[in-house]
Structures are given as C-alpha cells and as structure tokens.
Amino acid sequence: MKSLRAVILGLTGPVVLGATLAAVVVLAMPVFARADVFAGDPIDAGTGLPHPMMPGLPLVLDGDDDRWNTGDDTVDPGFTGDIDLAVRVGTVTAVSIPAPSGAAGGPSITVLQAGGGSSGSFAEAGFTVLVSDGAANPPYGNVIDDSGLDNRGLVVFAFGDLDGDGIIGPTNTDGSTDNSVELQEANAYLGRQVGVLAGGRGHGTLGIQIAAPASIGGLAVSLSAGAYTGNDSQILFIDGTPIFTKWPFFPPLDPNRVVGNGGAPPPDPELTSKIKFEPENNFAPDPATPGLLEAFAVATDGSEPTTDQLIVVSGPAASVRLFSEIDAASFRASARVRIRPAPSSDGASRVLVIPVSYVVIPVDGTSTTHPLRLLPVDILGNVADTDVQGLSVELRAHGAVRIVSPNADGDQTTETLALIGAVGTSVVLNDTGLSGEGRVDVLLNGKVVWQTLVVAGSALDEDGDGVFDDGNGSGIVGDRPCTTPDGGAGCDDNCLGMINPSQVDDGGVGFGACCNGDCIEDPLAEGCGECQLPAGGGPGSVPPLDRVNLRVRMSAGQTVDRMTLKVDFDLPPGVEIHADTESVTLGVFQNDTLLYSGLLDGVMQNVSTPTKTRFKYKDKSASLDSISRASLRQRKGVSYRFRLRARAPGLIDVGVGAVRLDLQFGGDLLRSIFDCVEKGNNAVRCVLSN
Amino acid sequence: MLTRKTHLFRLAIVGLFVAAVCAVPHADAGGTDPLLVLGQVTANAAGDGSTVRVRGSWEFDNLLQVDFPLTVVASQGDFFVRVPVGGAAASSGTFSGLSDGFDASEIAVLESLGSAENGATILALDSHEIVVYLPASITNGEVTVVVYVELPNEGGFVSNTLVASLVGVGS
Structure with a gap:
C-alpha cells in the first residue's frame, strides 16, 4: 500500500481520485478472521488487508504519513463502503438485524434520561453491536453470528443533534453559516463505551452526558460503533482492519502510533478505559468537495441502516446556572465546550447555550450590557424542566457588577425571582462604572449554587502567559478556546491558571495540554518550558475588604x-x-x-x-x-x-x-x-x- | 495499581481513535493514570460557607461510564471536608495524615474518619470543572484541595494538590 500511495500522492489536499484504485484491487481475499465481512472491499496492497471503509461512503485514504489532514488525504468515489457493522439500541438476539429506531418497521425511539456511571444519575442506554453480512435481504442484513470475531474489541460513541436539524455533523442543506455548530456535534461526543464481540454481537450500556429538556423534545442522539477483526484478539492492531457503522468523520487508523505495537487483550467494559479523542486528527469532510459533507452527515430519522438513535432528556431540575446563547457565526467547534440545547427566551424555538462562569464586561456605563440566561439545570448541567412550583432563586451581585434586569425591587445588587419551566429568565448585567472584580451569586433555597466571576474593565490575562482569558472579546471566557495553530489570536486562554503561551491542546479538544497534566517541552532547556503555575493573580485573587x-x-x-x-x-x-x-x-x-x-x-x-x-x-x-x-x-x-x-x-x-x-x-x-x-x-x- | 490487562487495553484503544500531532512537543509529565490533574482552584465566600471551583481533568468519560467514585477533599490543617460526586454523603472530620500531604495509601483511613456533613455538596460537575459548596467549618485562610478515586480492581489514585485562598466567610 505504501508504494501505491507513492504513486497516487504527490497531489496535495483532499483529492477525488475517481476510480483510480479499481485497477489495483486485489481480488484474492487474504486469510484473516471472518474474511466474508470484507467481501468486495478494496485491499491495501502494502498490508494485504482490506481498507477501512464506512457504509455508503467513498474510500478515503490518509496518505503516506498515515495521518489525516496533512495535505495528502484522498477520496476515491470509485468505491463505496458496504455494511459490515450495525448498532442498535437495546438487546438484539435475532439473526436478522432489525430496522433502526424510527424507521419503517422499526421500534419507536427510546427516550432516556441523561446520566450513567458514577454521575449520580444512573440511566444508561443499552446497545447491541452487530457484525453484518451486508445482505440486502432481509433489509438490514444478518448477523455473522459465529465465533470468528470473538473477543475483538469494540467501541460505541454517542453524538447529539444539537441544533435539531435531524443530522449529526455539518451539512449545507440548511446553509453553511451554522457549519461550525454542526461540526461541534461530531467533535464533542456525548458518551462512549467499550466492549467485546461474542458470537458476532457486543452488548453493553452507555452513559450520556448532554441532554435537552423534555419540553423541547429532548436531544436526538445517534450511536456509532467500530470493532476490530484481526486474526489474533491479543494483537488487534497488527492484523486487523477495523469495521465501522457510519460515523460523522473518519477516525485515525495508524496502528504504528500504538504504544507497545498494538499488542492488547480484549477490553473490559467494567474497567476504566482511555480513549484519546482529538478532533483535529479525525478526517472531517471538506465542504468544498461536492457531496462529501452530506455523505458523512448522519441522519437521526431512522434512514441510516447502520446507526441507531434515541432521545435523551434532562434529569430533574436540581440547580440553576447562568448561560449565554452562542453565536453560530463565530462559534468554534471543540470537544471541550459543552453547549446545551435550551428553549429560546420566548419559548418558541430552540437555541444553544453555554454555561457562564467568568465574564468580562467593559466599564462604559450603560452603553454595553451583558445579557445572560438564568436557567434551571439537572445534575449534569443540562437545561431542565422544573416542576409546576418552579424554583425560587435569588441573585446577588458583589463588587464591580450590577444586575440591570430584572430589577423588581429597585436594588441592582439583589433580585429574587421564580423560575418556572426550562425557559428560565433573562438577566442583564452591567458595570458599576468602576474597573475591578465582582461576582454574581445564584442562590437556590438560600444556598449558593452557582457563581459567575466578573472582571470589569479591559481583558485580563490572569496567568500572565500572554493569552487573554477572553481573547475573542465576546465577554464570555471559554466560549472560543485557543487551539495550537492560532495561539492567542482572537481566542480565549485554553488553560486558565497555568502558563501556556503555546496553547497546545492535543488535537483541538479546546482544552490546553497543560490542564491535562502534560509538560510542554522546551527544546532549549531541560524540563517543562510551560505548564507552570503563575505566582498569583486571577479573578478573585484580590482579597476583598469585609x-x-x-x-x-x-x-x-x-x-x-x-x-x-x-x-x-x-x-x-x-x-x-x-x-x-x-x-x-x-x-x-x-x-x-x-x-x-x-x-x-x-x-x-x-x-x-x-x-x-x-x-x-x-x-x-x-x-x-x-x-x-x-x-x-x-x-x-x-x-x-x-x-x-x-x-x-x-x-x-x-x-x-x-x-x-x-x-x-x-x-x-x-x-x-x-x-x-x-x-x-x-x-x-x-x-x-x- | 493498574492491572496489566487494563493498562494494555488503554494503549490499544488509543491506537484506534487517535494520536497527537503538535507543533510544540509535549509529554506526559505529571498526573496519574487514570488522569487526575488539578489545574486551578479558586475559593470564594458564598452565603454562610464558600464555594471552591476546581478546574482540571479527571476522566469524565469513565466517570460517566463505570464505577468511578471521584471525591473532592478540601482541608485546612488536619480538618477536612470530603465530598463525593454522584450524590454519596459528604463527611468532615480531622485526619492528622493530611498535614504532610495525602497519598493513595491513606484513602481508606480518610474514608473511615469523620461524620456526615450535610452542608457540603457538589454544585456543578463537568468534564473539566467541579464546583463544591463547603460549609462554614472551612474558614478564611488557605484551603488545600485534592481529588481522588478508589477504583474497584485498580486501586486508589490521588491528584496533585492545589491551594486556594479563602477570605470573607462569615463576615
């Protein structure tokens, strides 16, 4: 395969190759576990293994360097992936693979509450991963239910339709201005689980973090799965081609980047697992390539034969937070920024919001105010419906901030209000005319349940690493975290409280590598060149006079x-x-x-x-x-x-x-x-x- | 400690779904496995008590998926408030072992000490931020914060320790 790539490449950027590979398809299938799974798939001449492909998608290759997005990715529409794997919500024991939820002849879509594991909300979605023969009859194929792939590892990921357009991932069918928000659907997965195949199936349960209130229909969540197929279940990466359901992107595949050369036993879903998910290293379809964006988009209406979907609703309202509505035009997708669906302030539509724990407001009197939303949330921070009595909430402004609205009591430092339903209420903050620090306390039943720190004045660089906390000037710290390529330009410090001028963030998760315990090495000196704690500073660091x-x-x-x-x-x-x-x-x-x-x-x-x-x-x-x-x-x-x-x-x-x-x-x-x-x-x- | 089985599968899954390409080289130089790293801790007076906001990384995906009883400990000298995520009861008490640091071998002792502390609770739990409400028994001064997890079949893991200054409580 290396030599093949050497011939094809020399081209730059994602390239549509037509049927170039057709001439080099190896027709004789090599010997490996369950070769029938790969019937008709193109073979990598270098390894003798089938190329990983996704159902309904063209052949996508990552080039000589075995990495996506390095300028040598290629797309060959001469091949279209068939169905090798499917995932279904619930437990499937039948030989024929059932229709997905919401499809004609399929079950109704399961509604589930967010939570799982040790989060305090114990709902988890049951799933079954099924190795498919890809047959057209019955409509969704049959399970290859022998033991040939027993103990091969599998993963299941959950992705949410945040904007409610019925699609996971970017699509131009509704215009392109919201593509970054739609990319967030692929970049910020909502949960993942590992498991093993046994008899062509893998059963398990999956916790899901993000949800929407039931009053706006909850959040449509799609499940995608992947599994290995190698001869030896103990060395999954050396001789096994992964098989996939449809995903909204293509994950990295290079086995040479596995520490220990890939020798690994089957995973245990009861134990912790470390799945490194770095969106920048995924293959994301180029919007400029005709049809490719839509080809990768995963529908949540039951029309995808290999994936399945469920509706995830928020748990009971347990707390209250201040949020800001995101601007789809300036939003940047990243795995860390956990945006949530919420009803619009008039309840008539659906918006996306992010929690606000730190804002920067200019000192300019009334010319600039800061509109926020005060919304009830469940234990995982999802916007939630209240019961009919609602929640009695008190706001208290301290220091350099005032509550302009609501202001029923004529006192801009306190406000008591009732939150009924998931719509919550709008809150407008303003400066006091003074630069300095402040905060807004949100009290529920007399106890502080949320604090939003406020810096009134010019943008702050609390850790002194040269990257402003609110580098994009939106007023919301953390709504546009820096990624490695753009450093501190127009983006927010991705690791507050640590000195990381490089803003390295491990592949675009939106969270600095320093904050993950990494050390940013200085090539000119021993030890860590970054990731030190600053001597002091930061919001709240100036002690108040009592x-x-x-x-x-x-x-x-x-x-x-x-x-x-x-x-x-x-x-x-x-x-x-x-x-x-x-x-x-x-x-x-x-x-x-x-x-x-x-x-x-x-x-x-x-x-x-x-x-x-x-x-x-x-x-x-x-x-x-x-x-x-x-x-x-x-x-x-x-x-x-x-x-x-x-x-x-x-x-x-x-x-x-x-x-x-x-x-x-x-x-x-x-x-x-x-x-x-x-x-x-x-x-x-x-x-x-x- | 990690079993070989668990450790190896971690490596394998990394290979399936990624790897890092960075212009600036970086290496894992700290933290634990599973990852428990505190990046920043701030403390603010709040009503009769205080809130401690902890930013860092703590295997949130695993917390949402397996038995992963993450616990936040705030202490002043020997006095501690222990707040588990996920709704288990908080406790407070004194433990002399805290004054010279805290390691995984002391988790069991810590958990055996103290009494129920109804005033402490988790206010917010997210992939990189935990906010904890602490009662007035945590007073003005330096607050030492650490998180730990005791995993079935894998053992105990303790994060790095950070200190926040707390002022204005009770005034």
Whole structure:
C-alpha cells in the first residue's frame, strides 16, 4: 500500500481520485478472521488487508504519513463502503438485524434520561453491536453470528443533534453559516463505551452526558460503533482492519502510533478505559468537495441502516446556572465546550447555550450590557424542566457588577425571582462604572449554587502567559478556546491558571495540554518550558475588604472637607503587615477616576503589644495627603481594622453610586466595590458589609 | 495499581481513535493514570460557607461510564471536608495524615474518619470543572484541595494538590 500511495500522492489536499484504485484491487481475499465481512472491499496492497471503509461512503485514504489532514488525504468515489457493522439500541438476539429506531418497521425511539456511571444519575442506554453480512435481504442484513470475531474489541460513541436539524455533523442543506455548530456535534461526543464481540454481537450500556429538556423534545442522539477483526484478539492492531457503522468523520487508523505495537487483550467494559479523542486528527469532510459533507452527515430519522438513535432528556431540575446563547457565526467547534440545547427566551424555538462562569464586561456605563440566561439545570448541567412550583432563586451581585434586569425591587445588587419551566429568565448585567472584580451569586433555597466571576474593565490575562482569558472579546471566557495553530489570536486562554503561551491542546479538544497534566517541552532547556503555575493573580485573587464605612463631608460654608474611613478585613494567608517599614496606600475611585490617594510610606509607629499587632499615625497638620490620623490594629487572629481620618479643602468629592476602595500594605492589595448614598449636609456615606 | 490487562487495553484503544500531532512537543509529565490533574482552584465566600471551583481533568468519560467514585477533599490543617460526586454523603472530620500531604495509601483511613456533613455538596460537575459548596467549618485562610478515586480492581489514585485562598466567610 505504501508504494501505491507513492504513486497516487504527490497531489496535495483532499483529492477525488475517481476510480483510480479499481485497477489495483486485489481480488484474492487474504486469510484473516471472518474474511466474508470484507467481501468486495478494496485491499491495501502494502498490508494485504482490506481498507477501512464506512457504509455508503467513498474510500478515503490518509496518505503516506498515515495521518489525516496533512495535505495528502484522498477520496476515491470509485468505491463505496458496504455494511459490515450495525448498532442498535437495546438487546438484539435475532439473526436478522432489525430496522433502526424510527424507521419503517422499526421500534419507536427510546427516550432516556441523561446520566450513567458514577454521575449520580444512573440511566444508561443499552446497545447491541452487530457484525453484518451486508445482505440486502432481509433489509438490514444478518448477523455473522459465529465465533470468528470473538473477543475483538469494540467501541460505541454517542453524538447529539444539537441544533435539531435531524443530522449529526455539518451539512449545507440548511446553509453553511451554522457549519461550525454542526461540526461541534461530531467533535464533542456525548458518551462512549467499550466492549467485546461474542458470537458476532457486543452488548453493553452507555452513559450520556448532554441532554435537552423534555419540553423541547429532548436531544436526538445517534450511536456509532467500530470493532476490530484481526486474526489474533491479543494483537488487534497488527492484523486487523477495523469495521465501522457510519460515523460523522473518519477516525485515525495508524496502528504504528500504538504504544507497545498494538499488542492488547480484549477490553473490559467494567474497567476504566482511555480513549484519546482529538478532533483535529479525525478526517472531517471538506465542504468544498461536492457531496462529501452530506455523505458523512448522519441522519437521526431512522434512514441510516447502520446507526441507531434515541432521545435523551434532562434529569430533574436540581440547580440553576447562568448561560449565554452562542453565536453560530463565530462559534468554534471543540470537544471541550459543552453547549446545551435550551428553549429560546420566548419559548418558541430552540437555541444553544453555554454555561457562564467568568465574564468580562467593559466599564462604559450603560452603553454595553451583558445579557445572560438564568436557567434551571439537572445534575449534569443540562437545561431542565422544573416542576409546576418552579424554583425560587435569588441573585446577588458583589463588587464591580450590577444586575440591570430584572430589577423588581429597585436594588441592582439583589433580585429574587421564580423560575418556572426550562425557559428560565433573562438577566442583564452591567458595570458599576468602576474597573475591578465582582461576582454574581445564584442562590437556590438560600444556598449558593452557582457563581459567575466578573472582571470589569479591559481583558485580563490572569496567568500572565500572554493569552487573554477572553481573547475573542465576546465577554464570555471559554466560549472560543485557543487551539495550537492560532495561539492567542482572537481566542480565549485554553488553560486558565497555568502558563501556556503555546496553547497546545492535543488535537483541538479546546482544552490546553497543560490542564491535562502534560509538560510542554522546551527544546532549549531541560524540563517543562510551560505548564507552570503563575505566582498569583486571577479573578478573585484580590482579597476583598469585609466591612467598609466611608464618610465624606464636602465643604459647605466655612467647613473643610473631611473623610473618615473604617475598614475591617481578614489578612490573606501568607501576608504579614509591617506598616512601620512598608508603605500603606489608600485609593478611592469612582467611575474609574481616582478621587483620593493617600500614602503613608513607612511612617506609622509600631505600638504592638505582646499579643496584638498595632500601628498608629498622627499629624495635626495633615501634611501627608491630608491625613491627620491613621491606625491599624489586630482585632483577633487574622482579623484587622484600619481607620483613617483626613481633612483639607477640596479633599475629595464623592458622588452617589459605586465606589472602589483599594487598600494596599506593601505589595498586598485588598479591594472592594460598594455603594454610596447621600446623608445630608453635603455628606456621603458608603457602607459595605459582605 | 493498574492491572496489566487494563493498562494494555488503554494503549490499544488509543491506537484506534487517535494520536497527537503538535507543533510544540509535549509529554506526559505529571498526573496519574487514570488522569487526575488539578489545574486551578479558586475559593470564594458564598452565603454562610464558600464555594471552591476546581478546574482540571479527571476522566469524565469513565466517570460517566463505570464505577468511578471521584471525591473532592478540601482541608485546612488536619480538618477536612470530603465530598463525593454522584450524590454519596459528604463527611468532615480531622485526619492528622493530611498535614504532610495525602497519598493513595491513606484513602481508606480518610474514608473511615469523620461524620456526615450535610452542608457540603457538589454544585456543578463537568468534564473539566467541579464546583463544591463547603460549609462554614472551612474558614478564611488557605484551603488545600485534592481529588481522588478508589477504583474497584485498580486501586486508589490521588491528584496533585492545589491551594486556594479563602477570605470573607462569615463576615
């Protein structure tokens, strides 16, 4: 086969070869287990084994390098794969292979709840994988039910029709703008299981993670299967050609990349298995090749003879999350981004959403708001229907974020609402006019069940690896994870909290290799060049001030401006205060403008007792940034109180609204954002009590 | 420990469905087999307690398919809160073995200690993120987080350990 490829190749890109291979088909079938499975299939001249093919699809070859997508893939429509393998939902014992679910003469489509294994939701789909003789009569062929392929390993994968178009994988029949979302259906499988063949069949059960609420019809899920056929079940890869049902792509096939040269016993479905799934290494049909996209697309209506389908519905609503609706035009498919079907906000149609745990919002007042969806979810995070009573949910905004809508109580920091049904409600977030950090807590029955971290301001690179957390500027961190080729350009850091400037992600799963425990090697030095933990930083890394009481009285008549500040805080772990030798800095901001800055640079006096740490500063002339008094004292354990008084004409002019206070001891910053209200006599009082 | 049988099949299945091609070379340099790797842990005050958000990789496909009792442990000194995924009861207590690290040989001891902790629960479970609610017994300060799994016929596996700073609880 190598020599054959050498002749054919020299061409670049996916190439349609016509019937080129027809002249080199080896008509004499080599001896290997159950050769009748491969009757009529083209033979690899190099190995003497049949080429792997999928039913109804042309012959696809991966070139001399045995890898897809390296510019030498070829497509030969002169051959069309026949049926070698089928999978059916449930247990099949008959010799003739039954019609798939939903087909004429077939069973009705099974409805199943998401879950499986140790997830806490124990529903699993039963399946049977069947080795087929490919006969046309009966309509779906017969099972080759002898022992010739006993103990050969098999896999079953589940794929979901996320956009509800009845197809798994990209198709241009509904236009091409949503092809990336449709590719996600092939890239992000919903579950997989291994097993072995016995008597031409393999039985098992499969857990499925992603689902849709029953109120929108659930999620159509298609099952695809593959199995080996070699002579020796202990060395599956050396002498066995895999056989397949239809899949929405062609998986890699190179046996030489198997560690240990492929010697392996049959799999045990009761034990853990490691199936490395890297979408970039699959053969995905080129939309530019006429008909190929549709050829690979897997229908979920019962018209595919080798696959089967079921409907997977979400479990009971157990929690609540904030989601964002995806933009199909800018979406990038990857295995990691787990998008879910949900009803549209008016309930009239179906949309796709991703959970939002970290958002970035610009500080621009009301010009940019951030619309999200608050939706009930099951234990696996699938959007779920509630019961008729619904869920009583409370939202609480902390720090640099406010809840613009809903706002029934006139308080943009809290909102109590009822969620009834899977439609949930829309939530609009906005900035406070201040850059900084914040979060939105979602409480169910008084307990926080979800938190969305908020960074107000410019895009953040929390781990300092040069790749922004929200690199595509969508406001949602993680909705477009970087892949190796494009590094940090227009995409989100694929491994938050680890230094990985290369963004290597093992084949396009959308999750950095560093986050999988890998080491990105530096060719110029020993050890790992990447994957180190940053020294600090990240959302939530700036400790909050626990209680703040800030009073500011602006000048009126003969009075001068006065400011009093009382702050309680807990000293972060590992932090020590030496206010007599290090700087103490206070900053008051509003609308991202610095209103006041005070600096006591090593001037506080250490008046500590043997049991309590204390520092103080006093200057009747208020010569340092108008500060007349300051004190810092240890209250109990790590609990401290800082007080400051300042007075001077034109000292500070704080208005009603959000204010940010930065208090820094040496290099240790504490921060909180809170609200100020009028207190009469040109006074403003700002209070924070977390 | 892994049996030869299990290990070899892992290798085989990798061959069926892939391999990596990367411009930048990388190698498996850490973690466990099965993979349990923590990449980032953050802790935030939440109501009367706190939430700990754990990002990493933990064989979610296996968790969804076989008996894979993944457990999150948050600790401060000797005090721990142990929260299994999948709905099993959480527990809390003290275990002196935590102060010098935690390894697979200590799983059985840890699981034998403590009492039921109704205030702790898994809030979110996904392929690369677990969010845990912890009661107020986890207080302000450093919170050490580790995950482990005890697999039938395969033994115990423990992830790397990460530390998060927690402030603002109870205020």
